Amino acid sequence: MTRLAVHAEIIKLARILSVSEQQLAFLQSIAPESLRQFRFAIIELLQDQQKARFRHLAIWVNWLPNWLNVFMVKRFLDPLIVAQIAVHLSTENLYRIAKKLSADTLAEISVHLDPRLARELLVYLTTHQIIEIAQVLLQKRDFVTMGRFVSMLSDEVVQDVAQIVEQESDLLEIAFYIESRERIDHLVHVIPKARIEKALLIICDPTQRLVWPKLLALMSHIGYELKQELGDLAVQQGETVINAIIQAAQEDQLWEDMLPVVAGLSAQAQHYVANLPALRQVDIIQSIVAAADHCHLWTDMLVVVNYMQDEARQGVAIAIAQIDEQVLHHIAYASLLRSQWEVTFDIVGRMPIDKQRQCRKILNVYMRQLDAETYQYLDGLLDHYQIDVPVVD
Template sequence: MTRLAVQAEIIKLARILNVSEQELAFMQQTAPESLRQFRFAILDRLQNQQKLRFKHLAGWVNWLPLGISVFMVKHFLQPYIVAQIAVYLSTERSYRIVKHLPPKTVAAISVHLDPRLARELLGYLTTHQITDITKVLLAQRDFVTMGRFVSMLSDSVLQDVAQIVESESDLLEIAFYIESREQIDHLVHVLPKQRIEQALLIIGDPEQRLIWPKVLALMSYISYGLKQELGDLAVQQGELVINAIIQATQEDQLWEDMLPVVACLSAHAQNFVANLPALRKVEIIQSIVEAADRCDLWADMLVIVSYMHDEARQAVATAIAQIDEFVLHHIAYASLLRSQWEVTFDIMRRMPIPKQQQCHKILDVYMRQLDIETYQYLDELLNRFQIHTSV
């Protein structure tokens, strides 16, 4: 789960329910996929509540001459009603009506249209029609609606739409609300690399501070390979940009989104990031450690710590020592999964002796279940790092 993905889903859900985002704050701990399924369930529920009414209206729209149907949609039926009626019309009939509607009317209908039902209709629309609708939604700053449909566009249409969206900050807003996360990789590959670089540089512009989380969202949503590519690209922009990313992540408490990104970087980039002065600040390290423990990200955290130098490792050890004993169990399990025992023991030796003893007690449980070779290896590490045994 990531905070950013949850935020995007809550915004979409609040829009459907016609409530404020604050009224849905109690759902912040819900997984984004669960929120997405709940949102679609709400859409289905709303549709089913007035199913007979919508089917009856759709029958009239289907039966009346095209000109009258278009006139009704333009002047008498609310956009929400039209979107619900469209469920019961054939794609061909819907298109014959849509092509006679002004872009502003189609844009208003699309706000309420279930994206699961719109894929075939989008295939009927011309590039010119889609770009005209995009211009209306862009003028209205309706990034939510644009994000819900953009992943359904063909590559050629997507490139034409991207040319209309001249601002990289607007592109980031649209990407934030993309309905299908796996489509974000494709979107990044379709866009010119220069635009992606300019989007990353937004995070160094104080005047666009409100957009910074959208940059972080883009980096957290994409796949492993693209995380490394864009992460390394961000590192190439220098310490100023990376410090801005760290600052934004700390201020908005988005370490659960950023830790997996940093863990995907190339070795050179990880070494650079892990040893920046900003990551030796006590409050930042504490936030990172808490996020790693809360969101089960110790496997990623240990990879990052392996690149840290002494001062940063000491800060990590100090932060870990301030959390309850359960964190030690989580770290031990992550060490086993990633075979990161050396870095784990190096952190352990920097903790107060009572904590070292707790660690040793936890390790005893693991070591009794290991083969003799691994047991001897860990026992040698305990001696090398002079970890105090439990008393």
């Protein structure tokens, strides 16, 4: 679960229910996928409540001549009503009406249109029609609807739509609301690299502060290879950009989103980021450690710590020592999964004696189940890092 993905789902849900985001704040602990399914269930429920009425209206629409249907939509029917009737029309019949409507009218209807029906309708619309609708939505700053439709467009059409979005901040807003996370990769690939670099520099612009989380969300939700590519690109922009990203993640407590990004960087980039002065600040290290433990990200955390030098590792050890004993079980299990025992023992060796004793007791449970070769390896590491604390079982 990521805080940013949850935030995007709450915004979409609040829009459907016509309530404020604050009224749905109690949903922040729910996984984004669960919220997404709940949102779809709400849409289904709202449609079912008036299904019979709208089905009867659809029968009239099918019977009436097309010119009269267009006239009714333009003059008398609310966009929400049109969207509800559209569910019960064939895609072909719907397109015959849609091609006679203005981009403004179609944009108003698209806000309420069922995503599944919209996907079918977009097949019939020309690229020119789609761009006109996108321009209207962009003028209205309706990024939620734009994000929903981007998920359904081909890469070629997405590229054409991206060209009319002049501000990189607007591109980030659209990407934030894309329904399918996989489609974000396509959006990034079709956008010129120069625009991506310009989007990264938004993090250094205080006037764009509200957009910063959208940039962090983009870096968090793209695929592994693209995450590394975009992360390395951010590193190439220099320490000022990376420090701004670190500060933004700290201010909004987004380490559960950003820690996997750092762990996915190339080895050279990870070494650079892990040893920046900003990541030696006590409050930042404490926040990162807390996020790693709360969100089960110790496998990623150990990858990052592996590149840290003494001062930063000491800070990590102090932060871990301040959490209850359960965190030591989490670290031991992550060490086993990633074979990160050396960095783990180095951190343990920097902890107070009582914590070392707890770690040794936990480790003893693991060592009893290991083969002789692995046992000797870990026993040698215990000697190397001087973790020779007597334990009373």
